[in-house]
Amino acid sequence: AQRVTQPEKLLSVFKGAPVELKCNYSYSGSPELFWYVQYSRQRLQLLLRHISRESIKGFTADLNKGETSFHLKKPFAQEEDSAMYYCALGGGGSEKLVFGKGMKLTVNP
Amino acid sequence: DVKVTQSSRYLVKRTGEKVFLECVQDMDHENMFWYRQDPGLGLRLIYFSYDVKMKEKGDIPEGYSVSREKKERFSLILESASTNQTSMYLCASATGGYGYTFGSGTRLTVV
Numbered sequence A: 001a002q003r004v005t006q007p008e009k010l011l012s013v014f015k016g017a018p019v020e021l022k023c024n025y026s027y028s029g030s031p032e033l034f035w036y037v038q039y040s041r042q043r044l045q046l047l048l049r050h051i052s053r054e055s056i057k058g059f060t061a062d063l064n065k066g067e068t069s070f071h072l073k074k075p076f077a078q079e080e081d082s083a084m085y086y087c088a089l090g091g092g093g094s095e096k097l098v099f100g101k102g103m104k105l106t107v108n109p
Numbered sequence B: 001d002v003k004v005t006q007s008s009r010y011l012v013k014r015t016g017e018k019v020f021l022e023c024v025q026d027m028d029h030e031n032m033f034w035y036r037q038d039p040g041l042g043l044r045l046i047y048f049s050y051d052v053k054m055k056e057k058g059d060i061p062e063g064y065s066v067s068r069e070k071k072e073r074f075s076l077i078l079e080s081a082s083t084n085q086t087s088m089y090l091c092a093s094a095t096g097g098y099g100y101t102f103g104s105g106t107r108l109t110v111v
Helices: none
Strands: A003-005 A010-014 A019-021 A024-026 A031-038 A045-049 A072-074 A083-091 A094-099 A103-108 B004-006 B010-013 B019-025 B031-038 B042-051 B054-057 B064-070 B073-078 B087-094 B100-102 B106-110
Touching (some): A003 A083, A045 B100, A094 B042, B019 B031, B019 B087, B019 B106, B031 B064
Antiparallel strands (some): A083 A103, B031 B042, B087 B100, B087 B106
């Protein structure tokens, strides 16, 4: 079975501090990992996916198959990064995703 | 711009009513999904469809059904609404492994 764990529900940091949002997954096949973000009163949107290896809004995430992790990182957090973040897992040729329970990031001025 | 449109932003229904939530996408995506989003529980898959008239149960299908008569439209049906179905309902579509495009959600309250 596919499972995604986001171990922390809340993270509060000051502007300019580094952030790391943790995501661990369980899957026997070849995983496809995504991070989604939901800003206040906006729809969920794709932030990045591991296969594209791109940096969006200063965020990066590296798939570590040995540790079964896909942590989201940003070296200097901004107030506009305050949002809910969800890690999601797919694979096996299906478009279906399993989501973690989400984490609320608050960046204080 | 890619679009997934959910017909209602807010709905209030009475217990026992039959409720229809509509979702339309204009991207010609094969795959469409219905999730419910609850605080502390994240997103849980109710049903999904990978083609017209095709559907599969997700993790929490009880009390729900779906319909996909046309590629662009995926409807979620609550056969007899109950208070524990009060939630935010999210529709999404996807193709090609690029991830989901979500609608803006329908906040359903069952009283």
